[in-house]
Structures are given as structure tokens and as C-alpha cells.
Amino acid sequence: MSRIAYFGPQGTFTEQAARRLAPGEELIPAETIPAALAAVRSGAADAACVPIENSVEGAVTATLDSLSEAEPLVAVAEVLLPVHFSVLTRPGTTEIRTVASHPHALAQVRHWVEANLPGARPVATSSTAAAAVAVDDGEFDAAVTAPVAVEHYPLEVLATEVADVRDAKTRFLLVRRPGELPEPTGADRTSIVAAATNRTGALAELLTELAVRGINLTKLDARPTRNNFGEYRFFIDFEGHVTEPRIGDVLAALRRRCRNVRFLGSHPRADNGTTEIEPGAANEDFTEAIAWVASVRKGAQA
Ligand SMILES: O=C(O)C(=O)C[C@]1(C(=O)O)C=C[C@@H](O)C=C1
Known part of the structure; x- marks a missing residue:
């Protein structure tokens, strides 16, 4: 049986989310979100369930900050709960x-x-x-x-x-130490946190890397790095799975352009959304284009 830390104590929304994401596993309450994630980092728990985003109040900043600090963790599953x-x-x-x-x-x-x-x-x-x-x-x-x-x-x-707003929802993640990735399903979400260089247009360039590959952004949050006033980390979620050629291509581009990029996971989306593929941006288009360049290099194509 796996040990799943969750943002508790008993009776939180996060406990309900943990029961949905890890049915039948042992649930261990943690008093704070950083404590739930620290339990995974230390090996005291195999995974943690934490809230990430609410449809009314937006990002759960404690989760964003804890995921960008200390040893890397990756999200392997998500669930949306009505609130x-x-x-x-x-x-x-x-x-x-x-x-x-x-x-x-x-x-x-x-x-x-x-x-x-x-x-x-x-x-x-x-x-x-x-x-x-x-x-x-x-x-x-x-x-x-x-x-x-x-x-x-x-x-x-x-x-x-x-509830002041009807049909409010919160999205929760199941987070593990890096290891085997969930299989791609065709309706996945990839998350990263990127520290852009501090110069004109840096964020626009990052977003352009996604846009030119026809990759749909699903969330963008900025959090201060806490070291230098005015310096931010960008938490970027987009459609697709890291095993797909088009997603691998954009991650490589972001890695080149940023001071630092941390991969936060690729997993199936819980919102039943379908992945939009722009013309020329399908995985086959990327594979074919790479093969074409290889043939040009071998002198097979003029
Ligand atoms: O306090 C809880 O019950 C939680 O699980 C946290 C949390 C949140 O972080 O947004 C989860 C859902 C609700 O939006 C209110 C609180």
C-alpha cells in the first residue's frame, strides 16, 4: 500500500481529492502544503495530494512556491472537485x-x-x-x-x-518524486516553471515558442523569485505530453532561452478537454520534418 500525504487535517477538500486520486491507499494528513510535499521529498510518503488552482480565487500560491523550491517533484495525476x-x-x-x-x-x-x-x-x-x-x-x-x-x-x-459563485471548482494534483512518467493519453497537460532572463520581451518570447508550435496554453502564473525585487518565475501549463515530439521540441527551446526550467510533470487532464492541434503542429509533422533535415544532411535532398 502506498503512503499518500495530503493537505489536512481530516475533512479538507484535499482529503476528498486524495481519496479520488489514490483510492484504497494509506492517507497521512500534513498540516501545511509545504509539509505534505516535504514528506514526499524525504521519503516519508510515496506521493502527496495538494490543491493547485481554484476557479474563483486562482492559483494556490503555497503549492506553486513549494514545487519550485528544494528537490524537484512531478505531478502524475489531477482531479477537479466541485467546491x-x-x-x-x-x-x-x-x-x-x-x-x-x-x-x-x-x-x-x-x-x-x-x-x-x-x-x-x-x-x-x-x-x-x-x-x-x-x-x-x-x-x-x-x-x-x-x-x-x-x-x-x-x-x-x-x-x-x-458559495458566492455557483459551479466553482478546485484542481488538485498527485505529486511524486521524479520517476516513471504516466503514459500519454492524447488529452494531457504538461507543467513547467521557468525563470526567464530579466530583459525586454523575455516572457513574450517564451509564450511565442509555444504559439509557433501550435501548443495551447492552459495556465500562466507569475511568482516572485524572492531574491531580487522584480524578478519572477513563470508557471506555465500547456496541452500535450513530454513524450510527444512537438512538446519535446518546445521544452528544448524553453531550456535554451531561460535561466532555468523545471519540469513539473505530464499527466492526463481531468477537465475532459481535447488537445487542439494547429495545422503543421502534429507530432507526425515534427517527426517528418526532423527526418527531412536528416536526409538533407546526408545529401539525399537538395
Ligand atoms: O482547506 C481545504 O479544505 C483545502 O483543501 C484547500 C482549498 C484551497 O487551497 O483552495 C481547497 C479548496 C477550496 O477552494 C478551499 C480551500
Whole structure:
């Protein structure tokens, strides 16, 4: 049985994602996202499940930063979960002065809290389930949690299906130490983090390398390198799998152009998206073109 670290404690959205991505495996809660990834790096866990992107609040920056630091890790699978919240209180609570949750969750229920719990002060906790623990301990009055949290903590449900934006989703990754890659499926996503040189047009050039090969970008985030003010790392996701000639070609180009490129994985997409191939950008086009150059070099073609 594999050991899967996840961003916990019990009852987070990430625990649900881990159950979907690694059914039947042993799940080990970690208090923070960096701690879940550190458990994989140290060998204490075989893989980790972490959130990467929410449709309302965008990138989960703790995950991006942890993936770009220390020993490399690669994503081997992903899952998209619908996100709506329950609001939990201690039995007998009559007045709600504080509402606790993960900052991403608080941002997704701001209007609901203003309308239904006027005057309640939002308080950030490390995760949605950590908010449930804190409410149980008497630290805060209400917790905004994943619907499953009520099964783990002795709290009462004040409201369910709470969400300012309907149909919100969060994407989660299963991350391992580098090793065997998942097989290409024809509907894959490749992720990298690139440190571009600090000069005019550097980011535009990186994106052009993708565009001229007809490769569709699916996400772009910038995070500061933290060393020099104004210096950024770019987290770039695009359609395709590293084993495909067209993807190998763009990775080689990015490697040439950037100060540093870290491969963050190629795995099947969970959004049922199909991969768009522009004319002249199919794998066969790349293979044929490379073969043509080889024949020119041998003098077989004028
Ligand atoms: O705190 C949790 O339950 C998490 O799994 C984290 C997280 C996030 O990072 O966005 C996951 C989904 C929701 O959007 C709110 C919080």
C-alpha cells in the first residue's frame, strides 16, 4: 500500500481529492502544503495530494512556491472537485462573532457571510478543516468547511451549499518524486516553471515558442523569485505530453532561452478537454520534418 500525504487535517477538500486520486491507499494528513510535499521529498510518503488552482480565487500560491523550491517533484495525476461549503458551529451557539476558514474559502463566501452573518469577523486558518478544529476548541464561532468535515468533528450544520459563485471548482494534483512518467493519453497537460532572463520581451518570447508550435496554453502564473525585487518565475501549463515530439521540441527551446526550467510533470487532464492541434503542429509533422533535415544532411535532398 502506498503512503499518500495530503493537505489536512481530516475533512479538507484535499482529503476528498486524495481519496479520488489514490483510492484504497494509506492517507497521512500534513498540516501545511509545504509539509505534505516535504514528506514526499524525504521519503516519508510515496506521493502527496495538494490543491493547485481554484476557479474563483486562482492559483494556490503555497503549492506553486513549494514545487519550485528544494528537490524537484512531478505531478502524475489531477482531479477537479466541485467546491461549495458548509458552515459549522458548536452545538448551542447563539451569537456568531467570528467565521474561520482557509483564505481561499473565505474569499468564496464573502457575500454570503455579509448577508447572513452581518458583523461577523473573518479569520484565516491553515485549512478549512483546521477551522473546524478551532471552532470545536472554542477559538472561533463558525467554520466554513468542506461538506464532509461535519463527519469528522462534533459540530452542527448552520448552512450547506454555501458559495458566492455557483459551479466553482478546485484542481488538485498527485505529486511524486521524479520517476516513471504516466503514459500519454492524447488529452494531457504538461507543467513547467521557468525563470526567464530579466530583459525586454523575455516572457513574450517564451509564450511565442509555444504559439509557433501550435501548443495551447492552459495556465500562466507569475511568482516572485524572492531574491531580487522584480524578478519572477513563470508557471506555465500547456496541452500535450513530454513524450510527444512537438512538446519535446518546445521544452528544448524553453531550456535554451531561460535561466532555468523545471519540469513539473505530464499527466492526463481531468477537465475532459481535447488537445487542439494547429495545422503543421502534429507530432507526425515534427517527426517528418526532423527526418527531412536528416536526409538533407546526408545529401539525399537538395
Ligand atoms: O482547506 C481545504 O479544505 C483545502 O483543501 C484547500 C482549498 C484551497 O487551497 O483552495 C481547497 C479548496 C477550496 O477552494 C478551499 C480551500
